[in-house]
Amino acid sequence: MRKDVAWYGVKPMRKGVPWYRVGVVVVTSTAVLTPLAIILYQSFLDAPFFQPSAKLSLYAFRFVLADSDFHRAFATTAALALGMTVLAVPLGSALAFLLVRTDLPGRRWLEPVVLIPIFLSPVVLAFGYVVSAGPVGFFTLWTKQLFGAAPWNLYSLASLILIAGLTHIPYVFLYTSSALRALGADLEEAASIAGAGAARIAFNISLPMVRPAILYSAVLVFFLGFEIFGLALILGDPGGLLVLSTYLFKLTNRLGVPSYQLMAAVAIVIIAVAFPLVYLQRRLLGASGRFVTVKGKGLSQRPLSLGRWRWVSFAAVLLWLGATVLLPLSGVFLRAFVSSWGEGVRLAEVLTLDNFRDLLDYPNLVRGIVNTFGLAVIGGALAVGCYALLGLALHGWQSGWSRLADYLVMIPRGMPGLVAGLAFLWVFLFVKPLAPLRSTLFSIWLAYSVVWLAYGMRLISSALLQVSPELEEAGLVIGASRGRVTRDVTVPLIRFGLLGSWLLIFMIFVREYSTGVYLLGPGTEVIGSLIVSLWATGAIDIVAALSVVNVLLVAAGLAIALRLGVRLHG
């Protein structure tokens, strides 16, 4: 209808300030920066910020930087983050290639299964490892019986790195596999016809082409390493192993009264480590145009043959699943159905269902289960909606605002969930219009959504990155408005990405534990935080039963999603 197509041109953005985009960025900034500002301010005070006696001072930084525990914790965290990245990134990328591109046996059913470690709260996992592979765990005792010795120490740094590395493989898998799926198969087929084997194709063609996804996941895993809390809390306990977040947790009690200023100072140190990484990540990525791989044509893929490596690869994947899922989960399930365990205990004598009966004595636990499910399903969908809104607002927009937003998005990921949760508690306490919402699930939802912002955004922008601008430009050229192009071209193209994100966020919200700890109260109970709180009080029976409920809830959610045809990847 419109005759002035040529005048509107391909870049209508130049016409004026894009208010919708700016608005979305401003709202996001507020949500991200308010808690950060509180933490920053708090770190430069010598007492909790709400105490009248608090004065500006560098005391907190001086204390922390002079503390030998901090130095130890920092070194351990750096080793842990680096170690798990080195482990998880190659293995995760290889797993993605195997499942997406090759004729690996059983890849249909493996696909949801390899994601299971993401669903599991690290506290649950670590607890499971103690029961199965700890000094008197059943697996350890069996090994001792069979071979005379069990030459590992579950509470060492090496074990922590190994477990953290192996359990973070699915994060790399998710990013890399969704990028691989979007990748045209023509180059690989060409190589295959030219006689290249699967490994050669993986290393020379497929994986280099999804480098942005791999790099993003590497930086993300490194971040996650800096934030690791649950695993270190439980596995580092007996050996006195400290990482930054458990050091931070230790500060809660070190001075007898909560020393928020010290906790804030540690949080600022963590964020200061995170920032250069974001910068590095952007530099590494360079111009994203190089990686546009979805062209306006259909995809047809034939799986590459692994040949004799087929069953070897399959066995390796199963071994990994056994170590990261079966081993800890069997520990958790065992613990949930017995009253005691360990050296010299006959399991048949201690079997019981009491732990589950006890659950019903706690009305807050029952509420917690209901809340968690609602938050994950509805809150997860809302969060993905918000991420998509932001992703679309930034899509194809080169300006100071969008660069600002790129950094903004990474900030919360660098904040330990524990501290972010505390900051949100303060926001909901001291920002009067929000105060009535403190005891509702909204407070938890907002905190979760902000804490996992980087995560959700990466998934959405990964999807957007694969959409070639030609398709959208074609829409603009024929006269559609920017909004129409978004609605009719961009969103349909990324709809699988959105569904995948929703499922991912669902799992994350079910499993999240540290963020809700300080927000926990009547009306805001969620399973993850209840587990941490109960662990701290030592109610192990209940923790085990609740962990099983948590795992079953996730399994049920996943089963329903798969049944309804929601697939993680398009």
Add this chain to the structure above:
Amino acid sequence: MTGPRTLIHALSICGLCLAGTFALAAAPTSPATPPQTIAAAEKEGKIIVYSTTDSAAAAPLLKDFGALYPKIAVEYNDMNSTEIYNRFVSEAAAGSGSADLLWSSAMDLQIKLANDGYTMEYQSPEAARLPAWAVWKSEAFGTTFEPIAFVYNKRLLKPEEIPHSHAEFVKLLKANPERFKGKVTSYDPERSGIGFLLITQDARMDPNYTDTAKTYGKVQVKLYTSTGAMMERIQSGEHLIGFNMIGSYAIAKQRKDPQLGISYPKDYMLVMSRIAVIPKAAKHANAAKVFLDYLLSSRGQEIIANKAALFSIRPDVQGETTMAALEKTMGSSLKPIPVSPSLLVYLDQSKRLEFLKQWQEALGTK
């Protein structure tokens, strides 16, 4: 309201016959809360409690309270002691709603709240029945009498090894350093408020404290943040024995797993008490008073002792898990931690850090 208190003094001076009547008066009586307070509380209709006592242990207490005062709904939140303090102080500063009653085992933090002017004075008619050391300024009230004991694995610790005093324990560890290496557990005073409190009390009570701490260091004592976590590892055999364990939790656990052993030290046995305070800003202050009176009443204490296994602090409540029973068997070796500002000493930062430094040096971990 000094009446009942002087009366008690008079009675206790009066002699054994009357004390005997007390002991015989086993039928628990309802709290002596004035009717006008009850009426006002029922009008408020609700009380919010922040507590370290977990819901399952508190359930019989709450059920009975509900039967007695059906018009007062209890919103009971169990959290760990640090959470309670954090949350309350933040909420008080924000001037938004908070708890009407704080019931916590972090004795020092509760006293700090009272000392910092956060709590309300209340002349509870039941307070006169408590030992004098259990009440401070009519603001902080001790509600339980929980022995601090050794907990061990019956399968793996030989009967002759069971320590009956701190001195025996140290002797045992010194005699078998290899056997007990990594097998002894306790609270981490750096990460646990109650653990810190207990070890500072040890430092006061134990004439050879430095040597004791060095012995713990030699066997590489494993430190945790909760009695539950330690008992789990003692039950499994990962550790053999724990010291400074909260006896009430151990008894509750022992009922489920008879393989868990408990030993009361005879040289001195620390006793801790959950302290209840009513915040000045309590929205349902009358309901809080009713609840506090109930906690301290013989009816409430009966349940605290015999259903929740938290040990009654009232001399007139009988049963296995009561102060009265412990006094009979342990006598003067009982060393209750007094509900008093003496607990504030180590909330002074430099003193606290200095103590921790010495502890770590003795342990050889620094």
